[in-house]
Amino acid sequence: MTLDLATYRDVIEDREFPTVREWRERTGGKVIGCFPVYAPVEVPYALGMLPIGLFGGGNRIEIANADSRFQSFICSIVKSTLELAFVGKLDLVDGLMFHSICDPARNLSSVMERNFPERPSIYVHLPQNMTSPHAAPYLASELRRVGAALAPIAGRTLTDEDLWRSIDAYESVRGLLRELYALRSETPERISTGELYTLARLVTLMDPADSSKVLADALAEARRREAKVKDRIRVVLVGSFCEQPPLELIESLEESGCYIVNDDFLQGWRWAQRGVRRGGDPYLALARSYLDDSVHLSTKHDLRQPRAQALLESVGHHRADAAIFLGAKFCEPGLFDYALYRKALDAAAIPHLFLEFEEKMWLYDRVRGEVETFVESMLFAEARV
Amino acid sequence: MTTATAQAGATTPAQIKYQGTIHELQKQLMTRYYDQLTAIAQGGPGRSAQLLIAGNPVEILRAFDMIPVFPEVNALQLAVRKTSLPLIQKAEELGYATDNCAYVKADIGMWQNGGVAPFGTVPKPDILVCNYVGCNVYLNWFEHLAELVGAPAVNIDIPFLRTAAGTPTDEDVTYVMAQLKELIQQLERITGTEFDEDKFNEIVARSARVGELWSKIKELTKRRPAPYDAYFDSVTMMAPLYCLRGTPEGLDFFERAYEEMSARAETGTGPLPQERFRIVIEGPPPWPFLRAFRDMFSRWGAVAVASTYSTVGGLWEFGFRHDPAKPLESVARHMLEANLCNRSMLQRYSQIERYVSEWDADALVIHSVKSCRLFSAGQGDMREHFVHDRELPTLLIESDLEDPRYFSAAQLRNRIDAFFEALEQRRVTAGVVAAEAVVAARAATQAPA
Numbered sequence: 039m040t041l042d043l044a045t046y047r048d049v050i051e052d053r054e055f056p057t058v059r060e061w062r063e064r065t066g067g068k069v070i071g072c073f074p075v076y077a078p079v080e081v082p083y084a085l086g087m088l089p090i091g092l093f094g095g096g097n098r099i100e101i102a103n104a105d106s107r108f109q110s111f112i113c114s115i116v117k118s119t120l121e122l123a124f125v126g127k128l129d130l131v132d133g134l135m136f137h138s139i140c141d142p143a144r145n146l147s148s149v150m151e152r153n154f155p156e157r158p159s160i161y162v163h164l165p166q167n168m169t170s171p172h173a174a175p176y177l178a179s180e181l182r183r184v185g186a187a188l189a190p191i192a193g194r195t196l197t198d199e200d201l202w203r204s205i206d207a208y209e210s211v212r213g214l215l216r217e218l219y220a221l222r223s224e225t226p227e228r229i230s231t232g233e234l235y236t237l238a239r240l241v242t243l244m245d246p247a248d249s250s251k252v253l254a255d256a257l258a259e260a261r262r263r264e265a266k267v268k269d270r271i272r273v274v275l276v277g278s279f280c281e282q283p284p285l286e287l288i289e290s291l292e293e294s295g296c297y298i299v300n301d302d303f304l305q306g307w308r309w310a311q312r313g314v315r316r317g318g319d320p321y322l323a324l325a326r327s328y329l330d331d332s333v334h335l336s337t338k339h340d341l342r343q344p345r346a347q348a349l350l351e352s353v354g355h356h357r358a359d360a361a362i363f364l365g366a367k368f369c370e371p372g373l374f375d376y377a378l379y380r381k382a383l384d385a386a387a388i389p390h391l392f393l394e395f396e397e398k399m400w401l402y403d404r405v406r407g408e409v410e411t412f413v414e415s416m417l418f419a420e421a422r423v
Numbered sequence: 424m425t426t427a428t429a430q431a432g433a434t435t436p437a438q439i440k441y442q443g444t445i446h447e448l449q450k451q452l453m454t455r456y457y458d459q460l461t462a463i464a465q466g467g468p469g470r471s472a473q474l475l476i477a478g479n480p481v482e483i484l485r486a487f488d489m490i491p492v493f494p495e496v497n498a499l500q501l502a503v504r505k506t507s508l509p510l511i512q513k514a515e516e517l518g519y520a521t522d523n524c525a526y527v528k529a530d531i532g533m534w535q536n537g538g539v540a541p542f543g544t545v546p547k548p549d550i551l552v553c554n555y556v557g558c559n560v561y562l563n564w565f566e567h568l569a570e571l572v573g574a575p576a577v578n579i580d581i582p583f584l585r586t587a588a589g590t591p592t593d594e595d596v597t598y599v600m601a602q603l604k605e606l607i608q609q610l611e612r613i614t615g616t617e618f619d620e621d622k623f624n625e626i627v628a629r630s631a632r633v634g635e636l637w638s639k640i641k642e643l644t645k646r647r648p649a650p651y652d653a654y655f656d657s658v659t660m661m662a663p664l665y666c667l668r669g670t671p672e673g674l675d676f677f678e679r680a681y682e683e684m685s686a687r688a689e690t691g692t693g694p695l696p697q698e699r700f701r702i703v704i705e706g707p708p709p710w711p712f713l714r715a716f717r718d719m720f721s722r723w724g725a726v727a728v729a730s731t732y733s734t735v736g737g738l739w740e741f742g743f744r745h746d747p748a749k750p751l752e753s754v755a756r757h758m759l760e761a762n763l764c765n766r767s768m769l770q771r772y773s774q775i776e777r778y779v780s781e782w783d784a785d786a787l788v789i790h791s792v793k794s795c796r797l798f799s800a801g802q803g804d805m806r807e808h809f810v811h812d813r814e815l816p817t818l819l820i821e822s823d824l825e826d827p828r829y830f831s832a833a834q835l836r837n838r839i840d841a842f843f844e845a846l847e848q849r850r851v852t853a854g855v856v857a858a859e860a861v862v863a864a865r866a867a868t869q870a871p872a
């Protein structure tokens with residue numbers, strides 16, 4: 039690839055946030071840090087601000103202050119995101135958005151507010167009653183409230199036209215990501231998950247107007263690529279929807295013999311299954327889209343469809359041979375889902391593997407060993423048939 | 424070692440009988456409650472609904488003669504009877520993680536046994552009402568139960584208190600009321616009976632009375648000595664508060680509880696022979712070792728004068744009451760703002776601050792439980808706040824509310840002993856300083872001008 043993936047890789051690992059700094063200097067705009075999973079990024083962007091994804095400190099930051107605030111049994115991303123604030127790495131962020139995804143993330147919002155009162159924390163309530171007709175208008179009102187809370191930071195007010203423009207900008211990015219994901223599922227030899235992840239992560243750190251160009255180039259180039267198909271199993275990966283595994287870990291999964299044909303990395307930035315329906319009130323349109331048209335999210339509880347059903351469908355749709363659960367250590371929502379997944383996968387006789395990670399991990403030998411054994415057992419079983 | 428000092432405090436916990444009339448009455452009521460549920464489970468008449476403790480809307484269920492069943496109450500009963508561990512392990516065999524809330528695991532384990540528990544049999548509910556009030560685990564829990572027991576399920580989505588004002592927005596209230604109306608329609612379909620507004624109003628009126636009495640009972644611990652322990656004895660009163668609120672028996676229980684506690688207050692009777700330290704306790708109790716845990720404080724003469732845990736289902740002591748004039752709205756407001764779970768950490772800090780000043784406490788004890796991240800995530804920050812910003816002696820200890828594997832008696836005891844020893848030392852020093860000040864003041868007045 040002529041795409042400068044090595045540079046992109048440095049960008050996504052760098053907690054000085056070079057692309058964000060550059061944007062800030064260039065535009066003089068304000069920056070809003072969005073904790074995972076789903077954040078209504080269209081709202082701050084419509085106000086001329088740059089919403090960025092905050093995914094903790096990765097494996098580049100030493101936790102020195104945050105572990106006195108959050109106990110050992112709390113996931114890494116909560117602590118390392120707080121640590122980023124303690125060591126001044128969030129100084130370029132003017133406000134934060136947290137969402138009702140889990141109890142530790144919610145409490146982090148309060149702890150941030152107390153320790154860093156100069157940087158407002160906006161807590162967004164995402165509805166969990168998908169069967170009520172009142173949920174969509176409610177979410178629309180919540181998005182308006184978020185807009186009103188962000189307006190003083192932006193120093194301007196928000197119009198419906200602004201919001202539609204912003205929705206368009208993110209639609210374009212999400213559309214390209216959907217195409218890249220489809221390409222990978224179709225011909226995984228053309229784009230690796232390491233590459234795709236790097237591109238998707240870049241989206242969380244750039245103005246969508248800029249990142250869409252990068253994605254379009256990457257898509258064109260990947261389509262042209264001639265690559266040999268390797269003897270690997272096709273797997274759907276779930277469990278990494280919030281805290282992110284190190285890129286090296288993702289790569290070592292692939293190197294151990296897997297084509298990852300679907301995953302839930304950075305899911306909150308790629309949530310829409312299709313475009314937001316045009317017309318009418320943009321807040322309501324966005325709300326309906328999140329409630330009715332989003333991919334299956336671990337932090338969205340939709341009683342209309344059993345959770346494990348979505349995973350089985352994904353396995354079927356992507357012609358996967360197996361499922362890998364790659365869950366963040368101490369991530370309760372993910373760990374709860376695993377119990378449901380396991381039952382359904384067993385019932386459907388789909389081979390599966392449970393793996394745990396922490397963003398701060400450095401050594402992947404054990405994980406690699408487990409995946410290799412898993413892949414070998416599957417290839418061996420296939421050879422016998 | 425601190426034992427000598429503790430014993431000098433003249434308290435030998437082994438001899439303390441903590442239980443009063445109210446405890447006996449509670450036992451009888453809860454036995455009857457579980458007998459009713461067992462009868463339904465065995466095919467008898469009647470209906471039950473499962474819901475969760477935080478901001479529980481029992482009034483609506485009671486209006487349909489449905490018995491509210493709380494999986495948390497079942498889980499804690501299992502733990503108190505020391506039967507939770509094998510059930511937790513059973514759930515772990517099914518794929519639940521060591522890091523999942525153990526209340527859920529014990530409950531899942533219990534369902535593997537068909538709902539049979541040492542205290543009765545939990546019937547398959549006619550409906551699962553997930554009142555999503557603060558705790559995100561609730562959503563997972565009921566999603567799993569819906570699959571496991573195959574009952575119709577609904578999420579009642581309660582927006583978290585998240586604005587600077589610390590109150591719900593108008594949209595929040597309207598949205599919750601709309602969902603409650605939908606719930607009522609669903610219950611009409613399930614039970615085949617029409618919603619009886621008069622009956623609902625009566626129930627809400629009884630809840631209002633209970634709230635008033637509970638709040639007055641809580642006021643009583645402002646006295647010295649506190650007539651009961653606002654942590655360990657409050658939990659006794661919490662089961663009727665949720666399982667029986669809105670019923671005549673529930674109201675009767677709180678009338679008698681208030682009578683008993685005021686009589687104790689009048690005669691200056693406390694739960695311990697001597698009240699030496701007044702503490703606020705934050706966090707749920709370690710149910711499998713409740714007595715042992717209590718003894719660790721009793722030996723120091725430490726009495727809880729207030730506790731955050733006793734407000735998970737509802738926060739009445741700061742003025743909230745159900746309102747028979749606005750019954751549905753008051754149920755909605757109870758869910759939205761009048762319970763600990765739906766309030767932010769910072770609102771919890773303020774709640775504790777009020778306890779410390781108005782109930783005149785000497786220290787804060789934070790019991791951090793691994794299972795419940797709603798409570799525990801960020802309690803280190805809470806300690807920082809109270810120690811550094813408020814200069815309040817604060818102890819943070821860790822165990823669990825349901826899983827006995829996380830309770831290390833020796834370690835807890837050491838930490839608690841060291842804490843109270845230091846508190847006592849402070850007192851002695853403060854006493855010496857105060858005495859010196861008196862001497863100095865006398866000397867000054869006696870000194871020739």
Ligand code: SF4
Pocket residue numbers: 113114115116139140141142143280281366368369370371372
């Ligand atoms: S990793 Fe899981 S537990 Fe941690 S903040 Fe994200 S969703 Fe919550």
Ligand code: SF4
Pocket residue numbers: 495524525526527558559560561794795796797798
């Ligand atoms: S996390 Fe806490 S509030 Fe939630 S179900 Fe478990 S014990 Fe209850």
